[in-house]
Amino acid sequence: MSLTNNVPQAPHTVHKHLKLGLFGFGCVGQGLYHVLEETPGIKAEIKRICVKHRGKARPLSEDLFTFEAADILNDPDIDVVVELIDDADAAFAIVKSALENGKAVVTANKKMLAEHLEEIYRLQQQYGKPVLYEGSVCGSIPIIRNLEEYYDNDLLTGIEGIFNGSTNYILTKVFDERSSYAEALKKAQELGFAESDPSLDVKGFDPKFKLVVAIAHTFGVFIKPEDVINIGIDRISDLDLKFARENGYGIKLIARAFKLENRVYGFVAPQFVETIHPLYAVRNEYNAVQVQSAFAEQQLFVGKGAGSYPTGSAVLSDISALTYDYRYEYKKLHQLHDLQFSNKLTVEAFVSFTEANKIAISDFEEFQSGYAANGTQYMVGKVSLEKLAAWSKQDGIGIILAPNAKLTPSRQDKKALTVA
Ligand code: HSE
Secondary structure (H helix, E strand, O other): OOHHHHOOOOOOOOOOOEEEEEEOOOHHHHHHHHHHHOOOOOOEEEEEEEOOOOOOOOOOOHHHEEOOOHHHHOOOOOOEEEEOOOOHHHHHHHHHHHHHOOOEEEEOOHHHHHHHHHHHHHHHHHHOOOEEOHHHOOOOOOHHHHHHHHOOOOOEEEEEEEOOHHHHHHHHHHHHOOOOHHHHHHHHHHOOOOOOOOHHHHOOHHHHHHHHHHHHHHHOOOOOHHHOEEOOOOOOOHHHHHHHHHOOEEEEEEEEEEEEOOEEEEEEEEEEEEOOOOOOOOOOOEEEEEEEEOOOEEEEEEEEOOOHHHHHHHHHHHHHHHOOOOOOOOHHHHHOOOOEEEOOEEEEEEEEEOOOOOOOHHHOOEEEEEEEEOOEEEEEEEEEHHHHHHHHOOOOEEEEEOOOOOEEEOHHHHHHHHHO
């Protein structure tokens, strides 16, 4: 008898074979179909696909498709609803109904999640079925499951990175290849990276939605997307690009959140980055997430953040996780208490504007420098994030955070922090 025969065998996890009902057959839905077909050993098959438009040519047998949500939601044979549609409100209705009907859910809809995460958390508890959404935050980067499992007891102090593929693609093309902004955006749309309403990308809403989801798994707080400030890349001018090139900077749209005492701060804004910055080299539709933890310190995850197959692969990983009954436990929610979200920050920024006297030195908490070139004025200094947010909504004003910008709680919040 060989020695190995006496070694006790680890018990096998029994993987279920899952039947999937898919909502949506656009960029990500088709990507999922492809990665599912190409992945041997996955114990899941698509039983039905619900789509909106009749008469559209589709590459699969007509029998697979339905136009009635009930054909999936009321089918007792379907175990998992995979929600990959565009409309956030309709997506939430599908998720809710799927849970009520005893089905697990996989979704990549960041807007829907950001708007309803707390309710989705409660619905999971109420109906005892999981909702997984790895594909919703930074496409193929496995960040949610890492925050939940690997960092389950770690003291995370911050999370930041490039959370939107389209804007990173556009910035790469206009910066490195000197494409026009319009051409680069069109290409991002053609490649299936951009949202159907691309203002969600370029105005920084999409990375904000992802940040809201990431904050729940990093710090255990549910926040409303409307409470988080987002400044986009849509007002970045040729002069900003020239300034960046002349000073050896890149420009990145950065989503960030960090914890300070009992506050969580978070926002999205473009920033000049030096060549040695870890995000400088992240190009095209790649995303990056840098996690800051008390003991492991900085760790950087990089991967494709948009596109059919990369996002499809994250959705597939969630489906696979359901074959062994994985669910998020929202561990931080039970570990951290009394954390409050705040955007009362003072940040260091470059503010450009074309209309004279639009912005005054006195608007800054600490004015550092100012100059004028080619009909544009620049002011650099420390200013409140809320003021920057208000300026960012006005035509003719551009905002980019300074390289290594210092972020400090505003006087108001400092007071609150010391009083608390
Ligand atoms: N429009 C999104 C992006 C798609 O460009 O990152 C992936 O979430």
